[in-house]
Amino acid sequence: MPERVYTRFDDDDVPSSKPSKPSVTSDKPPAPSQGKKRKRGELQSNPAPEKKASKLLADHASCAKTQQNSGNINGVSRSGPPQQNGIPRNGPGRDDKNGHGHGHGQHGQHGHLSKKREILLPLRKALPIWPHAEEIKAGLRGSKDVMLLTGETGSGKSTQVPQFLLDEPWCKGCIAITQPRRVAAISLARRVAEEMGSLLGSLSPASKVGYSVRFDNSTSPNTRIKFLTEGMLLQEMLRDPWLNQYSAVIVDEVHERSVNVDLLLGFLRNLVTGDKKGRNGKPLKVVIMSATADIESLFKFFDEGFQKSLNTCQKAKGDHTQTNGANDSDSSWSGIASSEDENSKKALTKKSKPNGVGKSNGERSLKRKENPSISPEPIDLTSDFMYTCYIEGRQYPVKIMYLPEPTQDFVEAALKSIFQIHYKEPLPGDILVFLTGQDTVEALERLVNEYALGMDTNVPKLLALPLFAALPQSAQQRIFHPSPPKTRKIILSTNIAETSVTVPGVRYVIDSGKVKIKQFRNRLGLDSLLVKPVSQSAAIQRKGRAGREAPGVCYRLYTEKDFVGLEKRTVPEILRCDLSGSLLTMKARGVDDIFSFPFLDRPPREALEKALLQLLQLGALTETGGISEVGLQLAKLPLTPTLGRVIVEAAKPERDCLLEIIDIIACLSVENIFLNLITEEKKEAAEEARRELYRREGDHMTLLTTVQAYAKENSDRKSWAERHFISHRAMQNVMDIRKQLRQQCTHLKLLHPSKIPLKESPAAPSEAQTNAILHSLLRGFAANTARLMPDGSYRTMLGNQTVAIHPASVMFGRKVEAIVFSEFVFTNKSYARGVSGVQLGWVGDVLGSMG
DNA sequence: GAGCACTGC
Numbered sequence: 001m002p003e004r005v006y007t008r009f010d011d012d013d014v015p016s017s018k019p020s021k022p023s024v025t026s027d028k029p030p031a032p033s034q035g036k037k038r039k040r041g042e043l044q045s046n047p048a049p050e051k052k053a054s055k056l057l058a059d060h061a062s063c064a065k066t067q068q069n070s071g072n073i074n075g076v077s078r079s080g081p082p083q084q085n086g087i088p089r090n091g092p093g094r095d096d097k098n099g100h101g102h103g104h105g106q107h108g109q110h111g112h113l114s115k116k117r118e119i120l121l122p123l124r125k126a127l128p129i130w131p132h133a134e135e136i137k138a139g140l141r142g143s144k145d146v147m148l149l150t151g152e153t154g155s156g157k158s159t160q161v162p163q164f165l166l167d168e169p170w171c172k173g174c175i176a177i178t179q180p181r182r183v184a185a186i187s188l189a190r191r192v193a194e195e196m197g198s199l200l201g202s203l204s205p206a207s208k209v210g211y212s213v214r215f216d217n218s219t220s221p222n223t224r225i226k227f228l229t230e231g232m233l234l235q236e237m238l239r240d241p242w243l244n245q246y247s248a249v250i251v252d253e254v255h256e257r258s259v260n261v262d263l264l265l266g267f268l269r270n271l272v273t274g275d276k277k278g279r280n281g282k283p284l285k286v287v288i289m290s291a292t293a294d295i296e297s298l299f300k301f302f303d304e305g306f307q308k309s310l311n312t313c314q315k316a317k318g319d320h321t322q323t324n325g326a327n328d329s330d331s332s333w334s335g336i337a338s339s340e341d342e343n344s345k346k347a348l349t350k351k352s353k354p355n356g357v358g359k360s361n362g363e364r365s366l367k368r369k370e371n372p373s374i375s376p377e378p379i380d381l382t383s384d385f386m387y388t389c390y391i392e393g394r395q396y397p398v399k400i401m402y403l404p405e406p407t408q409d410f411v412e413a414a415l416k417s418i419f420q421i422h423y424k425e426p427l428p429g430d431i432l433v434f435l436t437g438q439d440t441v442e443a444l445e446r447l448v449n450e451y452a453l454g455m456d457t458n459v460p461k462l463l464a465l466p467l468f469a470a471l472p473q474s475a476q477q478r479i480f481h482p483s484p485p486k487t488r489k490i491i492l493s494t495n496i497a498e499t500s501v502t503v504p505g506v507r508y509v510i511d512s513g514k515v516k517i518k519q520f521r522n523r524l525g526l527d528s529l530l531v532k533p534v535s536q537s538a539a540i541q542r543k544g545r546a547g548r549e550a551p552g553v554c555y556r557l558y559t560e561k562d563f564v565g566l567e568k569r570t571v572p573e574i575l576r577c578d579l580s581g582s583l584l585t586m587k588a589r590g591v592d593d594i595f596s597f598p599f600l601d602r603p604p605r606e607a608l609e610k611a612l613l614q615l616l617q618l619g620a621l622t623e624t625g626g627i628s629e630v631g632l633q634l635a636k637l638p639l640t641p642t643l644g645r646v647i648v649e650a651a652k653p654e655r656d657c658l659l660e661i662i663d664i665i666a667c668l669s670v671e672n673i674f675l676n677l678i679t680e681e682k683k684e685a686a687e688e689a690r691r692e693l694y695r696r697e698g699d700h701m702t703l704l705t706t707v708q709a710y711a712k713e714n715s716d717r718k719s720w721a722e723r724h725f726i727s728h729r730a731m732q733n734v735m736d737i738r739k740q741l742r743q744q745c746t747h748l749k750l751l752h753p754s755k756i757p758l759k760e761s762p763a764a765p766s767e768a769q770t771n772a773i774l775h776s777l778l779r780g781f782a783a784n785t786a787r788l789m790p791d792g793s794y795r796t797m798l799g800n801q802t803v804a805i806h807p808a809s810v811m812f813g814r815k816v817e818a819i820v821f822s823e824f825v826f827t828n829k830s831y832a833r834g835v836s837g838v839q840l841g842w843v844g845d846v847l848g849s850m851g
Numbered sequence: 852g853a854g855c856a857c858t859g860c
Contacts, residue, residue, distance in 0.1 A: 181857065214859050231859040239860075260858070437855060469856060494855055516855035529855070573857090638859035669859095676854055744860075807852035827853075 117197030124195060127156030129391045133164045139387030140165065140248075140285045145272050146302050146386045147285070150292040152393020153544065157289055158184075158252050159192050162225045165248055170283045173247040174223060178230045180258050181500060182213040189218075189227040196225075214638065215736050230260035231638075237267060237589055238635065242278035247285065254290035254298070255537075256499060257572040257600075259582055265301070266598045267589065273305035273385075293537065293569075295388060299381045301600050306385045396547035398509075402560040410512040411440055413557045415447050417510050418462075418490055421555070427460055429507035429550075430489040432497060434542050436516045436531050438676070441466045441492045448490055460486045467493035467501065470671060473729055479503050498541050502548070509546040511539060513558040513566075519576045521826075522610045524801065525783060527578075528826040535570040539563065572601050579603055579611035580641045584620055587627040588635035617850050618645045618780070633748050638740065639669060643822075646780035647741070650773070651750035657772040658751055659742075660765060663707040664700050664773070666737040668822050668834060673706065673730040674808070686725035693724065694810050697770055698836030700777060700822070702810050704765065707734060711760045774838050778820050778846045785843045786832065787818045794819060794832070797843055803832045811835040818843050 151157035201218025210219030546552025620631035650661035822834035
């Protein structure tokens with residue numbers, strides 16, 4: 001009875017039980033429409049010659065049913081179809097942060113620069129955000145220090161907002177704008193420099209736009225707009241906690257909710273609602289840019305900060321004057337808000353009850369929650385200190401198709417959908433498939449290629465392109481090449497395409513509805529990497545990838561009911577990661593009481609306590625919970641506290657193996673340097689080629705040997721890496737980090753400059769050195785130790801859990817009395833990765849010394 | 852016998 005049929009849910013991503021208007025749903029077949037409707041059997045009219053293919057298509061044909069193509073569109077339609085203003089794809093301000101859209105070099109001459117600026121100006125003026133310039137400027141004047149801004153994809157917010165604010169009277173200093181990713185920071189800076197007719201960063205002392213990311217700082221004395229990664233701004237706050245060089249901080253892509261952005265928001269709230277005494281009276285304006293759905297919680301977050309500050313201020317006043325009514329809220333308003341104009345004064349008097357405004361807006365926005373994808377109606381979330389602004393985006397409508405029945409095998413379901421789309425839909429229109437990981441990507445790639453062989457010759461060709469982070473850069477670049485003639489590209493991707501990489505040419509998205517997600521388990525102290533259902537917001541994000549260039553279709557490989565049952569939001573990273581690094585960051589920036597730090601989402605007390613305990617065990621905190629000398633050193637290292645602690649240990653005179661440890665740590669802080677090989681043939685070849693690098697002491701000494709051998713190779717490192725089946729890109733990263741860590745350690749007086757060899761030392765480490773290295777590792781990873789049990793398994797020293805040595809380890813299959821490991825991950829079972837053999841007595845010593 | 856995605860003076 002249940003026909004396998006894609007059903008379409010019109011219009012809204014989050015269906016409510018009673019749709020506000022009639023829509024095509026799963027229980028009623030759509031009314032036939034005159035236009036593009038295709039017959040059911042149409043797929044069969046193109047029978048594939050090969051049996052497999054024809055079987056597949058026949059299967060799918062019976063379930064393929066196209067829905068009427070109503071003019072109803074999903075997403076933002078208010079501003080009409082995009083690109084009507086002659087704006088090219090990837091044109092100005094379209095949030096193209098891959099750096100592929102406009103890779104112009106610098107034009108050396110002033111004339112060129114201003115000409116470029118003139119050319120770009122009309123394109124800027126056509127952006128959806130342009131008409132809001134005055135509103136945005138006005139929104140931050142007077143007592144209003146915080147602006148919440150939602151701008152959908154393609155609104156131009158990342159490029160235009162800093163330029164709007166630049167000439168405001170309060171803006172005497174620099175504007176910082178943060179990005180979650182390096183490429184985004186750099187390509188946005190390049191774009192804005194062009195728009196302003198300025199050279200980029202350090203290219204000229206006069207340049208007004210720069211950027212700052214790890215390993216790459218490009219600013220000038222005259223930089224007014226600086227794009228930086230979130231981590232970079234946090235790092236700057238270590239030196240300059242009041243952010244004195246900035247007049248404004250713009251935090252972009254807040255909805256991605258990285259750990260760093262959460263910390264940043266907490267610090268910024270404290271700054272902007274605090275006494276600002278370190279800023280010598282200079283104002284600091286904060287702009288938060290995020291998805292519409294987050295605005296309410298962000299508003300509450302900052303509003304709470306302002307309320308608290310009012311209460312504190314008022315209490316202080318009460319204490320001083322010894323007079324009335326500490327709870328009389330009205331009397332306190334004028335105390336803190338030194339309003340600069342009549343309007344804000346009026347606003348002050350209007351707001352009689354602290355919660356009044358927020359509440360009514362809360363009710364209104366609840367309505368929106370049911371339909372988050374409709375055209376945003378402005379919600380009037382305003383306070384005396386905040387302004388909320390909505391910018392429509394440029395997004396084409398995307399139809400959604402659901403499976404009528406859940407599927408167990410999303411790879412097979414994706415395969416069927418790919419061929420269904422390919423046979424049904426005319427070119428152009430590439431297909432983007434969201435899968436969980438390298439394994440499913442490669443499995444589907446093989447299947448697509450296999451079935452494509454059986455396609456009729458008059459059917460367009462298929463080109464399957466895998467996309468995942470571990471893929472070499474050159475292979476990743478293939479997705480940007482235009483399709484060959486009469487060919488449809490099928491991009492098989494992990495969630496890298498959700499945020500990090502924008503694939504051009506996509507009109508069809510197939511969403512497996514699954515994602516591999518990392519979760520830190522406090523009690524066990526280990527990371528889990530598990531396949532889980534995506535959240536609704538992630539599903540919406542994936543769907544949106546189909547509507548970047550033309551109207552599109554999103555095939556969800558789950559039912560509409562499944563979608564309704566999904567979590568609304570992806571759990572923010574800060575609630576599912578090890579917090580020790582974050583807490584160290586906070587302690588180093590003067591947050592004494594981490595339990596009162598303003599978290600947008602507060603991690604459970606247990607997680608905070610666990611992290612504090614870990615920092616204590618590393619010696620990063622004093623007995624009283626203050627930060628120690630070691631802790632300050634760790635906070636300055638671009639490493640996790642654990643890895644940092646290994647560095648500090650290795651610098652001790654009795655260990656004296658810092659350079660070696662730096663090489664190892666550099667490897668541990670990049671992705672796997674050893675390439676994953678698929679065919680048996682290559683695996684064997686790699687085994688053979690790497691034999692000279694393998695060390696029986698374990699993975700850490702193997703990494704050291706590898707770095708030393710690579711560094712020693714002066715002629716052609718790339719071919720050396722290829723010969724040894726080692727990722728050259730990862731090794732370049734390792735060398736960058738090695739350099740940075742050496743510098744850092746010199747600054748921290750852990751390393752004397754005279755110790756850095758001018759030439760790469762070829763000497764293999766002695767046994768004494770090896771022991772020193774392993775002891776240093778043990779100091780940081782004391783909790784990651786296990787002993788061999790009589791039955792041949794390993795059990796952790798703390799917690800007595802079973803761990804298996806990961807198959808990729810050189811220690812795999814070996815039995816030694818004890819092991820130390822730098823990574824502990826749960827996938828199918830608990831695995832130790834990065835394993836070295838150690839003496840049981842050493843482990844006892846280090847555990848004993850920690851108490 | 853196995854590898855989501857980012858990021859740091």
